[in-house]
Amino acid sequence: MKKIFALVDCNNFYASCERVFEPKLENRPVVVLSNNDGCIIARSNEAKALGIPMGAPLFKNEDFLKQHNVAIFSANFALYGDLSGRVMDSLEDFTPHVDVYSVDEAFIDLSGIPGDLIAHGTVLKDTVRRWTGIPLSVGIAPTKTLAKLANRLAKKTPDANNVFSLLDQKRRRDILAATDVSKLWGIGRNITPKLNELGIFTALDLHNAPIDIIRKRFGATIMRTVYELRGEPCIELEEQPPDKKTIIFTRSFGHMVTSHDELKEAVSTFATRAAAKLRRHGLLTGCLWVSAQTNHYNTFDEQCRDAISMPFTQPTDHTGALVKATLAGLARLYRPGYRYKRAGVMLFDLIVKERYAPSLFDAPGTERNDQLMKALDTINHTLAAPGCDAVQFGGAGIHANWRMNQTRLSRRYTTRWADLPVVKA
DNA sequence: TCTGGGGTCCTAGGACCC
DNA sequence: TCTGGGGTCCTAGGACCC
Secondary structure, eight states: OOOOEEEEEETTHHHHHHHHTOGGGTTSOEEEEOGGGOBEEEEOHHHHHTTOOTTOBGGGTHHHHHHTTOEEEOOOHHHHHHHHHHHHHHHTTTOSOEEEEETTEEEEEOTTOOSOHHHHHHHHHHHHHHHHSOOEEEEEESSHHHHHHHHHHHHHOGGGTTEEEOOOHHHHHHHHHTSBGGGSTTOOTTHHHHHHHTTOOBHHHHHHSOHHHHHHHHHHHHHHHHHHHTTOOOSOOOOSOOOOOOEEEEEEEEEEEOOHHHHHHHHHHHHHHHHHHHHHTTEEEEEEEEEEEEOTTOTTSOOOEEEEEEEEEEEEOOHHHHHHHHHHHHHHHOOTTOOEEEEEEEEEEEEEGGGOOOOTTSOSOHHHHHHHHHHHHHHHHHHOBTTBOSSOOGGGOSOOTTSOOOTTOOOOTTTOGGGOOOOOO
């Protein structure tokens, strides 16, 4: 049976999330900022039409945004994560084969579905919108790479109504000829000029390129892209999310940090967050990595960017162990006199806790620690306020100087009782 | 004053082994 | 003068994605 994929993508996802519980924002330009209220990372269609670029720093655009009555939000990832889950659950009603590709995208399998697939995609899109409030686009094609392109066209083609199919071969050829090769999934800004050197400018050029040359010059990944453009699927649907390999928690600070004490508080907090995430995924870490760096945009400051990894003698998910290792690492890389802007904690060598067989030499007391961590997670899940745990280890501290700027945060409408929307009838 | 964060995969080359 | 060859593992760095 011939394979058919669809890529379902939420339109301007973060901006759309902000609109779900504030319908008066409909038709008004909306932007969402990165952590620390730094850059613009999501824009509604109206904001895009104003010419606001992706990734633009807020401080360079604040006047312009005000002038055009743009609604500005700090990133509210608790809200976006929850709404994402609702969209993905809704998709399961249409096909059991859902491959969640990112927070706002999923590939689904439409192989063997009888009838008009455009009509099917339209029903899907309209239903999910009704159930979740989130607008979607659907791209339909014989491979994932072509489905990505179809999705792009679903959004860009005015009369497509957010559903587009590339199943028709003749039409596909014309579209590939009109598509810049850099717009394809997997072709980034470094590969594009190298392809151009070979005379490959459009998606059709790449589709027609000799496989052996592409393989030799660009490797197996781009070779797969060529096959996929030809309609031969090389990238399968992944219904089981692969095991996590790293957990990363890095943040820029709200203000410059120079003291060791304050840096300690920051990285302890990051380690605490990373540990909670580790437990949420049922994993143990074998090695932790701490980093701290100055503000590389500030050319007057002396720059540094240091990192150190701290292996554990036995894999752990205990907050205390992670904080301890983090602080030991920090003590070794901290340099007095530098103005730090950013720090982070990364966990790797992750293993599934259930599958871990403790060694004879492991330290005792693991079970008691597990119970303590469980209690900690439960309390914080129930009581925590935004960006601040209810219960924490002492090292995470009470200073607030390093904490992120988040002055335009919307409420966590769907994940905190206190933030539930109120309806007045 | 103010410029995000979290991830994966692939490849080349060195070390080491037989 | 002549100085193999194949395999694996690891790591760093590059490239991509959202």
